[in-house]
Amino acid sequence: MVAEIQNxxxxxxxxxxxxxxxxxxxxxxxxxxxxxxxxxxxxxxxQHGYVHAGAITSVLDSACGYAALTLAPxxxxxxxxxxKINFLRPADASRFVxxxxxxxxxxxxxxxxxxxxxxxxxxxxxxxxMQATMVTPAPRP
Amino acid sequence: MVAEIQNxxxxxxxxxxxxxxxxxxxxxxxxxxxxxxxxxxxxxxxQHGYVHAGAITSVLDSACGYAALTLAPxxxxxxxxxxKINFLRPADASRFVxxxxxxxxxxxxxxxxxxxxxxxxxxxxxxxxMQATMVTPAPRP
Amino acid sequence: MVAEIQNxxxxxxxxxxxxxxxxxxxxxxxxxxxxxxxxxxxxxxxQHGYVHAGAITSVLDSACGYAALTLAPxxxxxxxxxxKINFLRPADASRFVxxxxxxxxxxxxxxxxxxxxxxxxxxxxxxxxMQATMVTPAPRP
Amino acid sequence: MVAEIQNxxxxxxxxxxxxxxxxxxxxxxxxxxxxxxxxxxxxxxxQHGYVHAGAITSVLDSACGYAALTLAPxxxxxxxxxxKINFLRPADASRFVxxxxxxxxxxxxxxxxxxxxxxxxxxxxxxxxMQATMVTPAPRP
Numbered sequence: 220m221v222a223e224i225q226n227x228x229x230x231x232x233x234x235x236x237x238x239x240x241x242x243x244x245x246x247x248x249x250x251x252x253x254x255x256x257x258x259x260x261x262x263x264x265x266q267h268g269y270v271h272a273g274a275i276t277s278v279l280d281s282a283c284g285y286a287a288l289t290l291a292p293x294x295x296x297x298x299x300x301x302x303k304i305n306f307l308r309p310a311d312a313s314r315f316v317x318x319x320x321x322x323x324x325x326x327x328x329x330x331x332x333x334x335x336x337x338x339x340x341x342x343x344x345x346x347x348x349m350q351a352t353m354v355t356p357a358p359r360p
Numbered sequence: 361m362v363a364e365i366q367n368x369x370x371x372x373x374x375x376x377x378x379x380x381x382x383x384x385x386x387x388x389x390x391x392x393x394x395x396x397x398x399x400x401x402x403x404x405x406x407q408h409g410y411v412h413a414g415a416i417t418s419v420l421d422s423a424c425g426y427a428a429l430t431l432a433p434x435x436x437x438x439x440x441x442x443x444k445i446n447f448l449r450p451a452d453a454s455r456f457v458x459x460x461x462x463x464x465x466x467x468x469x470x471x472x473x474x475x476x477x478x479x480x481x482x483x484x485x486x487x488x489x490m491q492a493t494m495v496t497p498a499p500r501p
Numbered sequence: 502m503v504a505e506i507q508n509x510x511x512x513x514x515x516x517x518x519x520x521x522x523x524x525x526x527x528x529x530x531x532x533x534x535x536x537x538x539x540x541x542x543x544x545x546x547x548q549h550g551y552v553h554a555g556a557i558t559s560v561l562d563s564a565c566g567y568a569a570l571t572l573a574p575x576x577x578x579x580x581x582x583x584x585k586i587n588f589l590r591p592a593d594a595s596r597f598v599x600x601x602x603x604x605x606x607x608x609x610x611x612x613x614x615x616x617x618x619x620x621x622x623x624x625x626x627x628x629x630x631m632q633a634t635m636v637t638p639a640p641r642p
Numbered sequence: 643m644v645a646e647i648q649n650x651x652x653x654x655x656x657x658x659x660x661x662x663x664x665x666x667x668x669x670x671x672x673x674x675x676x677x678x679x680x681x682x683x684x685x686x687x688x689q690h691g692y693v694h695a696g697a698i699t700s701v702l703d704s705a706c707g708y709a710a711l712t713l714a715p716x717x718x719x720x721x722x723x724x725x726k727i728n729f730l731r732p733a734d735a736s737r738f739v740x741x742x743x744x745x746x747x748x749x750x751x752x753x754x755x756x757x758x759x760x761x762x763x764x765x766x767x768x769x770x771x772m773q774a775t776m777v778t779p780a781p782r783p
Contacts, residue, residue: 236405237412240381264377271378272440273421277414299413300610301634303444303585303726303773305753307746322771323730327609328582328636330728332771348745348755350726350773352583352634354610441751442775444585444632444726446612448605463630464589468750469723469777471587473630489604489614491585491632493724493775495751518687519694522663546659553660554722555703559696581695585726 221250228253228285235281243278245285246316251324253285257315270310272347275317275335279304279349282319283331287353290324294358300328302351310346312337319351329353362391369394369426376422384419386426387457392465394426398456411451413488416458416476420445420490423460424472428494431465435499441469443492451487453478460492470494503532510535510567517563525560527567528598533606535567539597552592554629557599557617561586561631564601565613569635572606576640582610584633592628594619601633611635644673651676651708658704666701668708669739674747676708680738693733695770698740698758702727702772705742706754710776713747717781723751725774733769735760742774752776 225248232238232245238255241263247254255278257263257270265271280299288297319333333349366389373379373386379396382404388395396419398404398411406412421440429438460474474490507530514520514527520537523545529536537560539545539552547553562581570579601615615631648671655661655668661678664686670677678701680686680693688694703722711720742756756772 231407234405234407235412236402237415240403261377262381264375266372266375267437271376271418271422273414273418274378276417276421277412280414280417281412299447301444301446301583301612301632303442305442305745305773305775306440307753322728322768330583330730330771345745348753348773350583350728350771352728442724442753442773446604446632446634448612463587463627471589471630471724486604489612489632491587491630491724493587513689516687516689517694518684519697522685543659544663546657548654548657553658553700553704555696555700556660558699558703559694562696562699563694578690581729583726583728585724587724588722 224289228288237277238281241274241277248289250289251286251321253282253289253319255282255317257317270315272306275310275315275347276304278317279319279333279335279347280351282317283333283349283351284353286319286321286331287329287355290321290329291355292326295355298354298356300352300354302349304347304349306347307345310337312339312346314338315346327355329355365430369429378418379422382415382418389430391430392427392462394423394430394460396423396458398458411456413447416451416456416488417445419458420460420474420476420488421492423458424474424490424492425494427460427462427472428470428496431462431470432496433467436496437499439495439497441493441495443490445488445490447488448486451478453480453487455479456487468496470496506571510570519559520563523556523559530571532571533568533603535564535571535601537564537599539599552597554588557592557597557629558586560599561601561615561617561629562633564599565615565631565633566635568601568603568613569611569637572603572611573637574608577637578640580636580638582634582636584631586629586631588629589627592619594621594628596620597628609637611637647712651711660700661704664697664700671712673712674709674744676705676712676742678705678740680740693738695729698733698738698770699727701740702742702756702758702770703774705740706756706772706774707776709742709744709754710752710778713744713752714778715749718778721777721779723775723777725772727770727772729770730768733760735762735769737761738769750778752778
């Protein structure tokens with residue numbers, strides 16, 4: 220069943236054109252947690268050359284959404300209802316890992332918390348934190 | 361002075377690699393308001409083919425940031441401290457316009473409200489709404 | 502039908518012990534918008550004598566919730582799923598009016614935007630702005 | 643120095659009229675973390691008799707603010723810039739503890755994460771989670 224949800228998420232991730240455009244890769248899936256990696260490149264930058272808040276947000280949104288999907292009833296989908304994100308330091312790391320975790324899995328609404336960890340060689344620090352509400356609608360009959 | 365801030369924002373926008381990657385274009389600048397347009401394409405999609413929440417968010421974040429910059433003290437920069445966004449309907453329009461507006465311009469913190477308008481031919485509807493806090497740091501000496 | 506929803510909201514408001522404790526009063530109800538007034542007193546203060554962010558938030562949350570209820574399907578209730586609030590200036594006005602408005606009314610989720618207007622004699626200014634998600638659950642069978 | 647900040651927070655808390663009105667008590671202070679307890683009573687209720695979202699929010703806002711204050715430069719104050727809160731389950735516990743923790747302490751902006759734990763006899767569960775931005779202004783000369 221874990222394998223099934225992993226396959227389903229991998230397939231859905233592959234269908235997200237934006238993830239390919241950003242160069243994001245699906246790194247880890249377990250019940251209640253999903254990780255997505257992002258390597259910086261000039262096509263992701265904001266005006267100072269750091270990674271744009273929008274790129275950081277995009278991978279963290281996907282990580283939270285798929286985390287919600289790991290615990291959703293079978294066959295349900297996932298859509299982002301809303302989220303809030305704080306940026307804690309400049310996104311000038313050499314690699315980023317977005318981690319989405321489910322705080323409360325509900326029948327139709329799930330609440331997730333996420334963070335993006337920046338890696339500067341050996342050093343790691345949290346770059347952004349998110350609190351998100353995901354809708355997990357039932358499959359259409 | 362309006363021309364000066366317009367030039368400065370156009371230059372900064374051109375330096376945002378992510379905006380080029382997404383295909384976003386700067387559409388309108390006036391004191392307190394900035395608009396950025398986005399045309400959907402497969403490279404922006406989520407798993408159902410709609411535009412990914414992260415792409416919608418990215419252009420709206422930039423619109424809010426530049427709106428804050430139009431009212432910031434001369435020479436100051438702009439960085440996103442945090443934002444919250446609600447998605448009101450599927451992003452399946454044929455074109456999107458992200459509008460950022462300043463609700464309160466402060467010396468170091470500015471609060472913005474934004475919305476993304478979807479266009480389906482003649483019909484327009486709000487696709488997402490944002491409330492954001494921008495930092496407008498003084499130039500480094 | 503407007504009278505019916507007004508009665509229902511007035512009754513629900515009267516059952517909110519917190520509104521009485523804060524001294525808040527229901528001021529206006531129309532489809533899609535509800536206003537609640539609050540007069541400052543020492544029992545609402547934060548450490549500098551202004552009205553505490555929590556009191557401002559409480560009346561705005563109620564205003565948004567009841568705004569959602571005015572457009573909810575008949576018999577449905579209302580619960581706050583989440584909200585985000587920005588405080589724009591010190592809450593040192595002589596009176597406050599919290600205005601909740603529906604941005605998108607859905608079958609089970611409604612999105613609202615709200616603001617708290619401070620009154621200093623003739624002068625009025627926005628003290629806080631909110632973006633909220635309300636759940637409007639069906640009545641239990 | 644810990645004693646000094648504890649005294650300062652206890653004094654500030656005692657000056658918050660709203661905390662007395664709600665019946666909240668300061669429970670624990672350490673660098674980076676503050677806890678505030680709340681016992682439900684009819685004067686805190688929403689329309690179903692649970693504790694109102696606004697009361698839950700008020701104590702968590704204060705806990706986050708004081709947590710930020712524990713790590714702020716000496717003499718600085720604290721004000722809430724904004725927060726976002728998700729409500730995870732009905733607030734029908736017999737006691738609540740709001741825990742505010744600093745995620746990033748800055749010179750003028752601090753980011754906090756908080757949660758409210760409900761206690762039902764031996765059982766405890768998270769009732770609400772918050773992500774907040776606090777301003778810690780320098781003392782006026």
